[in-house]
Each structure stands twice: as C-alpha cells, then as structure tokens.
Amino acid sequence: MTLRDAAVRPRMRRRAAAALLCAATVALLPAAATVTAGALPSAPTAAAEPAPVFTTPNTDACPHRNSPPPPIDSSEVPEPGETAPPPLPVPDDPIGGPRLDACGSVQPAGTPPLPDGISASGWVLADLDTGEVLAAKDPHGRHRPASTIKILLATLALQKLDLDTVLTATADEANVEGSRVGVGPGGEYTVHMLLRGLMMNSGNDAAQVLADRMGGTEATTAAMNTLARHLGALDTRTPTPSGLDGPGMSTSAYDLALLFRDAMQDPVFADLISHGPIEFPGYPKSQAQIDEDRAAAQARIAAGTEPIRLETTDPDTVTAALADAEPDPATGLLPPVVGPDGAPVVLPDHPGFAIANDNPLLSQYPGALGGKTGYTDDAGQTFIGAAERDGRRLVVTLLDGTRTPSDPWQQAAALLDYGFRLPPGESVGTLVEPGTVGPDGTADGGDTAANRAGDDGAVTLAAPPQSAQPGSGGSAHGVGYYAAVTGVVAAALLLAAGGIRLLRRRR
Secondary structure (H helix, E strand, O other): OOOOOOOOOHHHHHHHHHHHHHHHHHHHHHHHHHHHHOOOOOOOOOOOOOOOOOOOOOOOOOOOOOOOOOOOOOOOOOOOOOOOOOOOOOOOOOOOOHHHHOOOEEOOOOOOOOOOOOOOOEEEEEEOOOOEEEEEEOOOOEEOOHHHHHHHHHHHHHHHOOOOOEEEOOHHHHOOOOOOOOOOOOOEEEHHHHHHHHHHHOOHHHHHHHHHHOOOHHHHHHHHHHHHHHHOOOOOEOOOOOOOOOOOOEEEHHHHHHHHHHHOOOHHHHHHHHOOOEEEOOEEOOHHHHHHHHHHHHHHHHOOOOOEEOOOOOHHHHHHHHHHOOOOOOOOOOOOEEOOOOOEOOOOEEOOEEEOOOOOHHHHOOOEEEEEEEEEOOOEEEEEEEEEEOOEEEEEEEEEEOOOOOOHHHHHHHHHHHHHHOOOOOOOEEOOOOOOEOOOOOEOOOOOOOOOEOOOOOEOEEOOOOOOOOOOOOOOOOOOOOEEOOOOOOOOOOOOOOOOOOOOOOO
C-alpha cells in the first residue's frame, strides 16, 4: 500500500446526492398528487429530458491562445507581496509549422475521420522517431499540465544527479501536498529509487526530495523552465516541480509531446516509465512510534493474543517470522513478537512496500511504452501515453480532459490506433529539435545566450558529459544539451499552508 491522498471531491458528491434526491422527489410527485388531490384531475407531466450527449470541446475560436482557462480554486493566488507573472509571449510563427497554428482539429488531407469521444481540449498525436505530428487539436492551446510536468523534472534530474547518490528525506519533504509515493522522514533513497517513485506513482514527496537536492523549489523550477525553452517548449512554465498548480502554470499538448520525445532519448527514462511493480524502501520509526507500538503489543498480549516467541531479537529474523505469520481474522493484525525475555520486540523501521505503475495504458494496450498521468482541479485530466507497433513509436498527449465518455488512457488508445493506421509520412507539422528555436520562436536561436538565460536573465552553463548507462547516474544527452541555472538565486519561496491546493490525481 502506498501513502496516497484520496482523489475525493466532496462538493461533487454533494451535488450528486442532491441530484439523486431531486430525481427521487420528481419520480414520487405523480403518486403524491393522486393521494392528496383526490378526484381532482392531475396536471400533465413533462416529458423526461434526454441524457446529455457528449461533445468534444470546441476550441475553434482559440480561447486558450494566451493563457489556460481561469482557475476554479485559489491555487494560483500569488503569495502576499507578490504578483502573478504575465502570460508567456505567443510566437508570431507557430512552433512546429503553420498548420499547428490551428485551434481546432487538424489532420493530413485525405485521411480517415478522427476518432470520436476525445474529451481533451487540446491533444497531439506524434511520431517519437521522426518527430512528425500526425494529427492534433489546439496543439498550442495553453493548459495546466498537472503531474505530466514531472517528465521535465525527471529529465533535469537525470542530467544533474547521479542515480546511485543516496538522499535522506526530511519531514517537510515527506509531508508535501498531493499524491505521495510514501517517502518517510529519515528514509534513505537513491536518486534512481526516487525517480521510480516520481514516474511510477507520481510522488510529490519524491519530487520535492529531488528538487531540494538540486537547489530547492525556486532553483529547480527555474532550471526546468530554462530547459523547456531550450527544447522549444515556449508554451511551458512551471512554478512547482511536481505539477501542483501555482501562479503562471502553463503548457500545451505540443510542448508535452516535445518534452516527452526528448526524455525518451534517455534509456533510463524509458525504463522508468515502463517499469512494473517494485519494492519501495521503508524508513525509520520515531521513538514515539516505537514506544506506541511496544505498548500496543503489550496490550494485545495482556488481552490474550498469543505472540510469536523467538530466541533472538535480530530484525531480519523478526521480519521473516512476521512474513510467515497469519493475520488475526478479526483485526487483520499480525501477532506480536516477543524475544527471549518475553518482552515485545518492535522493529525500528517502517517496512518497505510494493508500488505499481499507475498508468493503465501500460498493462491494457499492446505495445505500450508507458507515459504519465495527471490531475488537479484546475488542470482536469492530463495524460501522456506512448506505444510501439510494427517498428513505429507514437505518443499522444491530452490536456484539459475528463473521464467522459471514457478514461484518458482509453481516449489515448483510440488516438494511438488511429495513428498506427496512417501511412508513414503523413503529417501536419513537426516536433522541433532541441536548440533550434529562440525565445521569440524564431528558427536557429537555440544556441544564443538569451535562450540559455534563466528567468532572472543570468546566462547558464552547459552541464558536463555523463554516461548513458542505466545506474550510472548519466543520461543519453551530451555536453551542452541541458542548461543548469547559475548565479545567485533568490531565497526559496515560502509555501504558505493552503497556498497550493491538494493535487487530486486520477486512479
């Protein structure tokens, strides 16, 4: 079991309950009228309203050209004394080609109709190898990425950190808002394990540990935004490393496809998103927790629970004995353990636990390579999914979606099926190569000092080369591929309680 915040929406439940109550009341009205009105003629009843028909969101008028839709909560309210950043500039020429300037659906001439039932306001279907955009809807429309932005954090971490470095988590990191993989205070985790928790289980706690290692939230998000610009993702800006909403949050379906294609150049990243269940490490118990567990064991023994009696207190022996024990059918608890002196034995650490990949596409779609899920109240459903068939690798990115008429992974699967049926070479644009687009969207501006500048205008330096072997801490990218922010960065932003809303993620 992982430590996850439930994606519960109380106001939606209240609305659903109210709707059911209204429906029941309306259904009973004719019978009630007959009893109370006696011989009076009953009033004619209105015909039942037909169920609403799903329609794909209409974005033809470019409602999200400059900014994402207005937030529905306070997650993007700036901290006291600060102001929200202005919208990112819109390039005069659309990145990826003129047809990607369209805000509605765009597809190659003469190709079959696009699949029905796609609820996302913006999406892109692209070839990971050639970079061709096969079809799209409002590809540069700006929306919030939610946890899909973690692919950018993972890409940065793979460049800057050694996979074998061991990091010790703090209580603040373990208790970060939103979805958590189960990092604990004092727990020791390799960078590689944290990246698994980040990409498999969307752990905001893992994101925060990695961000703090890279200089803190502000320095890390500045580096993420610099990297996005270098890659040509000019619709993208993130104020948080995990995808929690904040002032200025923005991306596009095109940008997510661009970022994902770049990330997939690294075999370590490709492994992270395709991995099945793994064991995630436990972490030390506090002394208060140990004392509480010991008192609980004593109480159960005093109440008549038969303990496991061992001749040693060795933790490995205790763990093995508990693994072989049967839980109490009434309580579900394993029996307490006592040592040679009859005193309860309490393990000093919370045990490790299994985590699974939370992307259903991976297990449900033949040839799936993986991807990333995401959800916040403001972002809606977001999704990235990739698959390989007959030597072709395609990716779908979805933004501002819903679970109607199907789950996001199923909508992505429909688009993947469509893409695999198209003949190779059909396209409406391209995913640009890293370093080929300047900050204003002009071509061949990627190597200018301005494009390598951070948010504060400081020119950044290229990172040293690293190995691409899994486990070595390196990535597949060479010298100068990424930019690491240099110069002095202002003090880290203070995250006021409630300032960033709980990230409610999809199941």
